[in-house]
Amino acid sequence: MxxxxxxxxxxxxxxxxxxxxxxxxxxxxxxxxxxxxxxxxxxxxxxxxxxxxxxxxxxxxxxxxxxxxxxxxxxxxxxxxxxxGLWPVDAPARALGRSAVAEMHSGFQALRRECPMELSIRVDVDLSEEARGDVRRVVTVWRELLDRFGGPFLVGEWSIADAFFTPVATRFRTYGVDLSEYGDDGAASAYAERLLQAPEFLQWQSDALSDERVLNR
Ligand SMILES: N[C@@H](CCC(=O)N[C@@H](CS)C(=O)NCC(=O)O)C(=O)O
Structure with missing residues (x-):
């Protein structure tokens, strides 16, 4: 492939x-x-x-x-x-995981626009009300799924839903978005950190940061 x-x-x-x-x-x-x-x-x-x-x-x-x-x-x-094991065997868990994936795939336009993924920088940003609404919605989705399925990932074990939200976790880190200002009780930020510590993501990040185009910026 x-x-x-x-x-x-x-x-x-x-x-x-x-x-x-x-x-x-x-x-x-x-x-x-x-x-x-x-x-x-x-x-x-x-x-x-x-x-x-x-x-x-x-x-x-x-x-x-x-x-x-x-x-x-x-x-x-x-x-x-x-x-x-990219989706859980439990049909309701799959259905809710797919709902989160579909919402990510087709939504959160303001967050995407104002916080494009940039793995090599850290910068503060003033979000529009629309983008702030997107962040609140992401936190709600994460908290509800983590609570319902007990973690450590959105629908239990790591799944396609977590692949879709890993770029979002990088955006929050890059732009210093403090999730406690958006309804997080700690569960969402701990989940974001878990995504960013996954070995597969760390490999992607290491490749990204060692790209000559990034090194020669
Ligand atoms: N819905 C598509 C979107 C793909 C997409 O927009 N890809 C961007 C890169 S992240 C692209 O190819 N952009 C072309 C360009 O920058 O000219 C998917 O999920 O694969």
Whole structure:
């Protein structure tokens, strides 16, 4: 299998399936497409040349099968590697985990806009009321699921839901977002820290920070 990804320092969408493949113990090669190139078409052209039909990354190639969306890739990996335990066997837990994933995949636009993933910097930011609402909602989702399933991850053991929220945890860290101001009693910030200490994320982060493009900034 080949996973086509963007720069690890920025690409939240790429991080999700990469973490999922690592957790599943799958063998795969990585192809890097540089984001934020000089010309607006350069990334799309490079992604298309690498085989992306949408001109976006990530893309997973498995033989002649090409899957071009991070959520679709994660679900495919869960089906192809059932022993990887990427979703719980309990149907309600899966359904609620998938609800959280879908909300992340299609929502939280203000948070994404105002706090883009930047693994190599720390900066304070003044959030808009809309983005503050997004943070409150993330804290609520996390607290409810952690409480219901007892942790340590959102629906029990590490799952695709945690892959989707790991980039969010990095945004909170990068921009110094104090979750206690958004309804956290400590459970959400402890969960965010757990995501950021997972060995697979630490490997991604180490790759990101040792990228020559980041080192030469
Ligand atoms: N819904 C898609 C979104 C993919 C996406 O927007 N990818 C960004 C990179 S993180 C991209 O390829 N951007 C192209 C560009 O920067 O020109 C997914 O989940 O895979």
């Amino acid at each position: 080949e996973l086509i990804i963007g720069d690890k320092v920025w690409s939240t969408w790429s991080m999700r399936p990469w973490l999922v493949l690592k957790h599943a113990g799958a063998e795969f090669n990585e192809t890097l497409i540089r984001l934020r190139e000089q010309t607006s078409d350069a990334t799309g052209d490079a992604a298309a040349a690498a085989g992306s039909p949408s001109r976006l990354v990530p893309v997973l190639k498995d033989g002649d099968l090409i899957i071009w969306d991070s959520l679709a890739i994660c679900e495919y990996v869960a089906e192809r590697f059932p022993e990887g």
